[in-house]
Amino acid sequence: MKIKLHEIPVSEVVEGYIDSAENGVVGYNGRLNIRPAFQREFIYKDKQRDEVIRSVKKNFPLNVMYWVKSDDGNFELLDGQQRTMSLCQYVNGDYSIDHMGFDNLTQTERQQILDYRLMIYICEGTDKEKLDWYTIINIAGERLTAQELRNAIYTGEWLTEAKKYFSKTACPAYAIASDYLNGSPIRQDYLETAIRWLASRDGKEIEDYMAEHQHDTNCNELWLYFQAVINWVKATFTEYRSKEMKGLEWGIFYNKYKDDKYDPKQLEARIVELMDDEDVTKYSGIYEYLLDGDERHLSIRAFTPKMARVAYERQKGICPKCKKHFEIADMQADHITPWSKGGKTIVENCQMLCADCNRRKSNV
Amino acid sequence: MAGNSNLNDSARNKQDEFYTQLSLIESELKYYKGHFKGKVVLCNCDDPFESNYFKYFAMNFNSLGLKKLIATCYATSPIIYTQLDIFDTETVAGKESSKRKPYKIEITEVTDENQDGRVDLSDVEYLLRNHKNVLTLLESDGDFRSPECVELLKQSDIIVTNPPFSLFRDYIAQLMEHGKEFLIIGNLNAVKYKEILPLFMTDKIWLGNNSGHYWFRVPDTYEEKATDFKIDETGQKWRRMGNICWFTNLDMEKRHEDMTLFRTYSPDIYPKYDNYDAIEVSRTADIPCDYHGVIGVPITFMTRHNPAQFSIVGVLNSGSGNEYDYAKAILNGKQLYARILIRRKQGEI
Numbered sequence: 001m002k003i004k005l006h007e008i009p010v011s012e013v014v015e016g017y018i019d020s021a022e023n024g025v026v027g028y029n030g031r032l033n034i035r036p037a038f039q040r041e042f043i044y045k046d047k048q049r050d051e052v053i054r055s056v057k058k059n060f061p062l063n064v065m066y067w068v069k070s071d072d073g074n075f076e077l078l079d080g081q082q083r084t085m086s087l088c089q090y091v092n093g094d095y096s097i098d099h100m101g102f103d104n105l106t107q108t109e110r111q112q113i114l115d116y117r118l119m120i121y122i123c124e125g126t127d128k129e130k131l132d133w134y135t136i137i138n139i140a141g142e143r144l145t146a147q148e149l150r151n152a153i154y155t156g157e158w159l160t161e162a163k164k165y166f167s168k169t170a171c172p173a174y175a176i177a178s179d180y181l182n183g184s185p186i187r188q189d190y191l192e193t194a195i196r197w198l199a200s201r202d203g204k205e206i207e208d209y210m211a212e213h214q215h216d217t218n219c220n221e222l223w224l225y226f227q228a229v230i231n232w233v234k235a236t237f238t239e240y241r242s243k244e245m246k247g248l249e250w251g252i253f254y255n256k257y258k259d260d261k262y263d264p265k266q267l268e269a270r271i272v273e274l275m276d277d278e279d280v281t282k283y284s285g286i287y288e289y290l291l292d293g294d295e296r297h298l299s300i301r302a303f304t305p306k307m308a309r310v311a312y313e314r315q316k317g318i319c320p321k322c323k324k325h326f327e328i329a330d331m332q333a334d335h336i337t338p339w340s341k342g343g344k345t346i347v348e349n350c351q352m353l354c355a356d357c358n359r360r361k362s363n364v
Numbered sequence: 365m366a367g368n369s370n371l372n373d374s375a376r377n378k379q380d381e382f383y384t385q386l387s388l389i390e391s392e393l394k395y396y397k398g399h400f401k402g403k404v405v406l407c408n409c410d411d412p413f414e415s416n417y418f419k420y421f422a423m424n425f426n427s428l429g430l431k432k433l434i435a436t437c438y439a440t441s442p443i444i445y446t447q448l449d450i451f452d453t454e455t456v457a458g459k460e461s462s463k464r465k466p467y468k469i470e471i472t473e474v475t476d477e478n479q480d481g482r483v484d485l486s487d488v489e490y491l492l493r494n495h496k497n498v499l500t501l502l503e504s505d506g507d508f509r510s511p512e513c514v515e516l517l518k519q520s521d522i523i524v525t526n527p528p529f530s531l532f533r534d535y536i537a538q539l540m541e542h543g544k545e546f547l548i549i550g551n552l553n554a555v556k557y558k559e560i561l562p563l564f565m566t567d568k569i570w571l572g573n574n575s576g577h578y579w580f581r582v583p584d585t586y587e588e589k590a591t592d593f594k595i596d597e598t599g600q601k602w603r604r605m606g607n608i609c610w611f612t613n614l615d616m617e618k619r620h621e622d623m624t625l626f627r628t629y630s631p632d633i634y635p636k637y638d639n640y641d642a643i644e645v646s647r648t649a650d651i652p653c654d655y656h657g658v659i660g661v662p663i664t665f666m667t668r669h670n671p672a673q674f675s676i677v678g679v680l681n682s683g684s685g686n687e688y689d690y691a692k693a694i695l696n697g698k699q700l701y702a703r704i705l706i707r708r709k710q711g712e713i
Binding site: 019092104109164176223 | 386390394397424426427480481482483484485617618621624625626650
């Protein structure tokens with residue numbers, strides 16, 4: 001991998017600057033992707049924008065920026081989007097500062113801005129190397145999310161299409177799934193989650209999936225999959241509960257259990273029952289529990305030290321399994337009738353087992 | 365709703381003096397730069413040196429490649445002459461409002477008049493002070509309907525301004541009558557006016573890039589209000605207006621962008637109005653991708669309209685007074701806010 005510092009004058013970066021809004025922003029004679037299509041649009045405040053120009057006019061240094069060289073020899077701008085846009089827009093005459101647009105400056109002032117040299121690190125290498133590098137440099141300023149970094153590498157038509165569905169404020173994915181997903185589309189949380197679920201179905205990582213589909217012309221597989229997940233959730237768990245249902249790994253559940261037959265009415269009845277059960281302390285675990293039957297998802301209430309002491313005294317320190325005597329510190333509280341069989345977390349249902357016997361019991 | 369009371373005031377009291385911020389003008393105008401080369405631009409605003417429209421075009425005269433910039437002021441504008449003292453006392457009898465005289469400015473080139481190395485607004489100011497033929501008094505009051513102003517309109521190619529909201533219908537009608545290109549700021553609700561809706565239906569005008577709630581400078585004489593009103597550190601009064609958008613017939617990229625539709629039609633989710641054969645879609649983003657009949661959407665749809673994707677069929681508003689206003693929008697016995705009626709273009713999937 002090569003990482004090299006370049007000094008590139010403003011005049012070259014703003015050459016061929018085109019802002020096509022949704023369809024992205026390019027500069028550097030069409031060779032620099034300043035803002036890819038459907039990427040997060042920074043709303044730089046006028047004040048910050050003006051500060052960039054004032055710094056350049058005074059020949060103050062701007063922080064370094066990062067570009068990535070793509071396979072086709074063009075560049076993706078990884079860090080410095082706002083500063084670059086501010087400069088391009090100013091030179092392009094899109095805005096003025098104190099009633100002074102670029103065109104209203106003296107020849108010398110204009111030349112000074114055009115000659116100002118931007119410090120740009122350009123990285124070349126394999127996708128994996130670039131990703132590693134981004135992750136490390138991604139420490140200052142507006143931090144990029146892991147998915148934003150991936151988006152800088154696996155560019156292509158597939159990604160452009162996917163962003164239409166997953167990456168805009170009020171995008172289709174948000175519209176259908178905001179009840180079930182955490183995070184924000186513009187920070188790429190939706191895209192990341194959707195790819196992760198789909199990749200996980202085939203035992204893959206997000207990067208694998210993106211690399212495989214990078215040059216697809218559409219993202220139908222991902223979008224149809226995502227819709228299927230959400231439709232399955234809605235059809236299976238018909239009553240919506242925001243606190244318990246939002247942010248669960250629905251795609252992972254879907255991958256495993258989509259072919260099982262569930263009766264939504266029975267499921268709903270069980271949910272009501274479990275939420276009513278005082279021993280269930282983690283309501284959001286109810287959904288996974290109903291699918292896989294593992295009661296650990298529910299964080300069943302543990303016996304209190306007081307209950308344990310009462311049981312210990314009742315047993316006079318004798319373990320009911322191996323009949324030997326133990327100190328209380330060496331024993332563990334256990335449900336006599338298991339919770340799954342209706343046993344409650346109450347002192348009457350508590351017995352103290354020695355560590356060995358308890359382990360053996362849970363293995364059965 | 366924010367801003368509406370200010371709009372109502374405008375209509376009721378003919379309080380039409382809302383001054384657009386330069387940043388709002390810049391952020392819209394940047395999408396149309398290609399249209400201005402070799403063109404005559406008219407800003408028939410209130411006071412050229414108060415108006416940021418005039419300032420924008422004066423500042424960018426050369427970079428846009430304008431042929432000519434014309435600006436007129438209106439006699440009763442309360443802030444005329446407040447910023448630039450361009451007339452000496454012999455030219456204008458006095459500054460009292462009764463004696464104000466409207467004038468016009470015509471600029472055909474902006475060069476470095478004051479030889480400071482810059483070509484900027486100070487040169488425009490120099491021009492106005494020193495070249496008497498650049499700034500001349502008008503015979504009449506500067507009303508956009510006066511024969512004198514109509515003559516100026518005829519000479520112009522593109523009109524860019526903030527027309528009086530209370531006379532918006534007349535203003536648009538005049539522009540259309542004279543076949544002019546324009547980019548003017550207005551209120552979204554004007555879309556459903558009977559004089560204006562047909563222009564949208566026939567794709568003769570459309571909405572610009574930016575829309576929303578914006579602050580406008582207002583004259584000192586405007587009363588203070590509890591909401592959507594502020595006075596800044598310089599004592600300047602401001603009001604905030606809602607549903608502000610740009611009306612234009614200049615082509616730009618945004619109106620060719622398709623909306624990504626993803627909902628599927630089902631009669632349960634998309635009921636029909638009680639009194640009109642169209643489905644109700646209360647949020648533009650929820651327009652189903654597979655429905656080919658008539659669809660009712662909120663007026664904000666217009667900010668995202670792409671004429672290649674949908675055609676505009678009419679409006680559900682009052683159901684009268686207009687051949688395209690078919691009915692009130694009534695759903696399950698309840699009257700809804702006005703709806704624009706749209707239909708997918710043939711062949712679209």
